[in-house]
Amino acid sequence: MLRVAIPNKGSLSEPAVAMMKEAGYAQRRESKELTLTDHDNGVEFFYLRPRDVAVYVGSGTVDVGITGRDLMLDSHSEAAEIMPMGFGGSTFRFAARAGAMSDISEIHGRRVATSYPGLVRDYLAERGIEADVVRLDGAVETSITLGVADVIADVVETGTTLRNAGLEVFGDPILRSEAVLIRSANPQADADAENQVQVLCRRLQGVLVARQYVVMDYDCPVALLDRAVALTPGLESPTISPLHDKAWVAVRSMVPRRATNLVMDQLYGVGARGILVTDIAACRL
Numbered sequence: 001m002l003r004v005a006i007p008n009k010g011s012l013s014e015p016a017v018a019m020m021k022e023a024g025y026a027q028r029r030e031s032k033e034l035t036l037t038d039h040d041n042g043v044e045f046f047y048l049r050p051r052d053v054a055v056y057v058g059s060g061t062v063d064v065g066i067t068g069r070d071l072m073l074d075s076h077s078e079a080a081e082i083m084p085m086g087f088g089g090s091t092f093r094f095a096a097r098a099g100a101m102s103d104i105s106e107i108h109g110r111r112v113a114t115s116y117p118g119l120v121r122d123y124l125a126e127r128g129i130e131a132d133v134v135r136l137d138g139a140v141e142t143s144i145t146l147g148v149a150d151v152i153a154d155v156v157e158t159g160t161t162l163r164n165a166g167l168e169v170f171g172d173p174i175l176r177s178e179a180v181l182i183r184s185a186n187p188q189a190d191a192d193a194e195n196q197v198q199v200l201c202r203r204l205q206g207v208l209v210a211r212q213y214v215v216m217d218y219d220c221p222v223a224l225l226d227r228a229v230a231l232t233p234g235l236e237s238p239t240i241s242p243l244h245d246k247a248w249v250a251v252r253s254m255v256p257r258r259a260t261n262l263v264m265d266q267l268y269g270v271g272a273r274g275i276l277v278t279d280i281a282a283c284r285l
Ligand SMILES: Nc1ncnc2c1ncn2[C@@H]1O[C@H](COP(=O)(O)OP(=O)(O)OP(=O)(O)O)[C@@H](O)[C@H]1O
Pocket: 009, 010, 011, 012, 050, 051, 067, 068, 069, 070, 071, 088, 089, 090, 138, 155, 156, 157, 158, 177, 178
């Protein structure tokens, strides 16, 4: 059985479970279940703290897992990214009291509070900056007000938490993070496990594509087909089908979901009619 680690709590938990369900895997029904065996697909799911996922995967006790890129790098475990999951995006940044700092060189000799000491120490060491890294479990933004640190390094998504604490980011982002599927950096040579990992990846890729694209159908005068197809090139090439009226053809193509309305406006402008958009329930490319 393939062993897969899924975050049991936090921002990544619900979207990870939703994605696995969309990929056709059984998932736990309630949050107190620690494991779930999907016999039909030959997969055993382990619901673990997202911070621990990289540790288990790195040690080879589970085959693959979902966690944040930031957590994986912080853990220094022997794990490697296989694919991004399309959710849980954030940046990891330094921040200090508004107006207090403008360059990371100013961190030298200061106290930096963070829940990601591995990541922060690596980043500072690479730049020759010496600082006292204070490890906290969370709510790191409050540490400056309470006098425990001069600088923080933390996850920033909307920036609301920082603003509420009167803090401001400075310097370049330390990291751009998102949820990622990871596996051991030195996987055992096991053909069955390798095959199952490939199936899992193809299914997850299918979910990503189904979420990112729609299918667009429209009718188009033959004389205008080249201009219309240039707007909807699809992934490989659009399907063109004859219509009873020989002056028209039907076109079917995949279009990025976020561009749906723009492409429909442009197609209509070119002369296409009967433009229909359909969600993709699942796909394998
Ligand atoms: N506000 C956020 N937006 C997007 N991703 C986030 C956010 N906060 C944390 N993450 C991501 O979630 C992962 C952190 O997992 P963690 O278990 O700490 O979740 P959490 O949302 O902070 O929950 P909790 O603090 O309750 O444990 C990291 O990969 C991080 O980049």
